[in-house]
Amino acid sequence: MRRSIVLLLFLSLSLSAVTCLAQKQEYVGQYDAYFAFAYMTTPNMNLDQRGWQGQFGYNYRRWLALGFDTSYFGGNSSVTVPQLNAATVVKLAPIFPYLPPGYTVYEPYHANTYTITGGTQFNYRGFKWVTLFVHPDIGAMHQSVQVNPVDPIQAGIAKSLLGPNMKTSEWVPFFGVGGGVDVNVSKHVGLRFHADWVRTAFFSDVLKNPQHTWRLSASPTFRFGKNVPK
Numbered sequence: 001m002r003r004s005i006v007l008l009l010f011l012s013l014s015l016s017a018v019t020c021l022a023q024k025q026e027y028v029g030q031y032d033a034y035f036a037f038a039y040m041t042t043p044n045m046n047l048d049q050r051g052w053q054g055q056f057g058y059n060y061r062r063w064l065a066l067g068f069d070t071s072y073f074g075g076n077s078s079v080t081v082p083q084l085n086a087a088t089v090v091k092l093a094p095i096f097p098y099l100p101p102g103y104t105v106y107e108p109y110h111a112n113t114y115t116i117t118g119g120t121q122f123n124y125r126g127f128k129w130v131t132l133f134v135h136p137d138i139g140a141m142h143q144s145v146q147v148n149p150v151d152p153i154q155a156g157i158a159k160s161l162l163g164p165n166m167k168t169s170e171w172v173p174f175f176g177v178g179g180g181v182d183v184n185v186s187k188h189v190g191l192r193f194h195a196d197w198v199r200t201a202f203f204s205d206v207l208k209n210p211q212h213t214w215r216l217s218a219s220p221t222f223r224f225g226k227n228v229p230k
Contacts, residue, residue, distance in 0.1 A: 025062075025125045027187050030225030032057045032065075034192055038217035040073045040113065045083060045211055049075030049113055053194070053217045057121065059228045065121040069139075071215065073113045078106045085208050092157065099153065107147050107158055114142045115174075115215075131190070134179035137198050144169035145203075161206060174198040174213075182221060192221040 038053040051073035057065045081089065117139025124132040147166040149155040158166040176198030182190040194217045201209040
């Protein structure tokens, strides 16, 4: 009997919570803006970067938005031999027998990465306090790399691959998918949690490809403008 009462109470509370969440959103601003601290990681390059992400969106319909997104990241890592493509390994092979015993070939570097994309976003607003969204990620990414050797061997290898300045940069297209959730704190302010996954192919003349990159961010988002009709 007691178990039945507890179960009934639990079901009643759950139904009340779902009913509260399922209330439709009365106000959906025509525009929203978002600027956040962001983190980007490319696991197969062992590269972690930190920076910022900015977005501006236009809600064409309550379920459909058009937007623009840009971000910047900076971070340090090292390129190792397993990350090089076959042609680069063949190019370096003649020097390997002359390296000191136990010497590990790697190249420390600093990378700056910029992204730019625009397109559609699909929103689900069936809950009063939460908005779910998903969008394709199709855009361009720019990365500049400066190698910072710590010994003459590293410097010689870097110059043979990248030239005397030991740096390179490149624009590449990317594609993937992103999405997240807005917690609707108030009429004009929400708390956004956003994630993206994209595929890129940077520096294919030197590196194995592709690279798979994750971007994560969280920050308040601001809504304004006239109410989009239901």
